Amino acid sequence: xxxxxxxxxxxxREPFGEDWAVKMRRRCLDALAxxxxxxIVVPDEKLTRGGCVRDDAEAEKVIALFQEKKINGLIxxxxxxxxxxxxxxxxxxxxxxxxxLFGTKEGPFTKDGNRLxxxxxxxxxxxxxxxxxxxxxxxxxxxxxxxxxxxxxIADFARVCAISRGFIxxxxxxxxPRPERFETCIxxxxxxxxxxxxxxxxxxxxxxxxxxxAQKNSAAxxxxxxxxxxxxxxxxxxxxxxxxxAGLEYALEKFAAGKNLAAMxxxxxxxxxxVYGISPCYAMGCxxxxxxxxxxxxxxxxxLTMLLQYLAALxxxxxxxxDWTIKHQExxxxxxxxxxxxxxxxxxCKGGDIELKYHSILGTSLGLDRSKGxxxxxxxxxxxxxxxxxxxxxxxxxxxxxxKIVASNQKLRGSWSWVEVPDLDKLYSTLVKEGFxxxxxxxxxxxxxxxxxxxxxxxxxxxxx
Numbered sequence: 001x002x003x004x005x006x007x008x009x010x011x012x013r014e015p016f017g018e019d020w021a022v023k024m025r026r027r028c029l030d031a032l033a034x035x036x037x038x039x040i041v042v043p044d045e046k047l048t049r050g051g052c053v054r055d056d057a058e059a060e061k062v063i064a065l066f067q068e069k070k071i072n073g074l075i076x077x078x079x080x081x082x083x084x085x086x087x088x089x090x091x092x093x094x095x096x097x098x099x100x101l102f103g104t105k106e107g108p109f110t111k112d113g114n115r116l117x118x119x120x121x122x123x124x125x126x127x128x129x130x131x132x133x134x135x136x137x138x139x140x141x142x143x144x145x146x147x148x149x150x151x152x153x154i155a156d157f158a159r160v161c162a163i164s165r166g167f168i169x170x171x172x173x174x175x176x177p178r179p180e181r182f183e184t185c186i187x188x189x190x191x192x193x194x195x196x197x198x199x200x201x202x203x204x205x206x207x208x209x210x211x212x213x214a215q216k217n218s219a220a221x222x223x224x225x226x227x228x229x230x231x232x233x234x235x236x237x238x239x240x241x242x243x244x245x246a247g248l249e250y251a252l253e254k255f256a257a258g259k260n261l262a263a264m265x266x267x268x269x270x271x272x273x274x275v276y277g278i279s280p281c282y283a284m285g286c287x288x289x290x291x292x293x294x295x296x297x298x299x300x301x302x303x304l305t306m307l308l309q310y311l312a313a314l315x316x317x318x319x320x321x322x323d324w325t326i327k328h329q330e331x332x333x334x335x336x337x338x339x340x341x342x343x344x345x346x347x348x349c350k351g352g353d354i355e356l357k358y359h360s361i362l363g364t365s366l367g368l369d370r371s372k373g374x375x376x377x378x379x380x381x382x383x384x385x386x387x388x389x390x391x392x393x394x395x396x397x398x399x400x401x402x403x404k405i406v407a408s409n410q411k412l413r414g415s416w417s418w419v420e421v422p423d424l425d426k427l428y429s430t431l432v433k434e435g436f437x438x439x440x441x442x443x444x445x446x447x448x449x450x451x452x453x454x455x456x457x458x459x460x461x462x463x464x465x
Contacts, residue, residue, distance in 0.1 A: 283373065
């Protein structure tokens with residue numbers, strides 16, 4: 001993931017300790033520098049006195065600096081009491097960016113009994129001013145910058161900035177129409193435009209397959225065929241089918257690159273199997289592994305859920321688009337997170353194999369058991385975050401829940417995992433009462449704090465279970 005450029009405002013107010021302000025600024029910068037993805041933009045001693053911000057003139061200089069550097073987020077830290085007007089002037093200029101406010105703990109009293117800082121007091125002046133201006137912000141507490149809690153706060157804020165940068169204004173692909181009987185996958189294109197400045201870009205399945213067919217014998221498709229052979233067990237899969245699967249992956253990647261897509265929803269088990277004779281699931285998992293979040297059954301809100309999780313993870317791991325499928329027949333608080341075979345190959349359980357098969361539910365019943373292309377395997381165990389973005393009457397909400405994948409000796413169809421949660425009945429009841437659908441997204445790791453904070457800034461209601 002690209003570096004995040006973050007503006008830092010060391011807020012100072014005279015007559016509090018000048019030397020203390022400069023030293024605290026330095027300590028804050030040392031702590032901020034520990035995050036590998038952050039590029040900190042801060043006024044130096046030539047631009048402002050001591051590199052701090054204390055009056056209107058310095059605020060205007062800092063605004064110009066941050067605009068020139070095109071910052072992705074803003075951090076305001078009161079290194080002493082902090083001049084509220086100067087800090088709020090900068091915040092007002094970047095109100096569309098994620099903003100984090102924190103205060104620094106106090107130093108010792110002077111020999112004559114005076115205080116050096118009063119950050120505990122001044123931070124309230126800035127926070128109340130942000131509320132007065134209706135500027136959303138996150139609060140990082142009153143800390144010394146070396147404390148672990150501050151470093152955790154900065155790590156989460158980096159994820160929030162990544163979510164904001166990648167989610168607002170994202171282009172989303174719509175590959176074919178949704179399944180006729182799946183009302184659950186409807187979405188509001190105009191709400192996405194108004195709320196998040198997002199654009200949905202449609203393309204017909206026939207156009208995608210035309211791109212694939214035109215490249216059938218190309219070096220690029222042959223390379224993808226070889227990759228598939230290395231990643232999966234392809235016994236029983238005809239050479240022509242492997243070529244078609246690779247051609248589809250090529251076409252989806254070409255479409256994504258040409259339209260700068262962050263995610264897409266793809267029509268999968270309907271016309272793709274009956275008309276074109278392949279299951280696109282494995283190719284879709286490969287697209288997710290390439291950083292283009294790809295959801296089944298043209299579920300646009302599902303694709304956006306995946307995008308939120310992927311951005312929260314800073315692109316270091318990818319999600320799995322799942323059905324809330326069944327409760328475990330014997331174990332409490334365990335459910336099957338499953339889909340036909342769309343799992344990204346990178347999530348394979350260690351030592352496990354990926355088998356190319358056909359759609360396990362529809363294949364035999366609809367006579368499509370020769371339409372191969374599902375990538376089937378068990379996902380790796382570990383802690384996971386479960387999410388689902390939903391919209392009703394223009395209000396967006398995001399489910400955020402935590403669980404863990406538990407390893408199993410079973411051999412099941414599709415790409416799957418058994419997920420244990422603290423209270424499955426409560427989780428399921430929440431899905432029902434809040435109007436969430438049967439689709440969700442699962443990602444390895446706990447990104448709940450970053451997702452919750454990002455939703456606060458994006459105007460998305462958070463439903464935590």
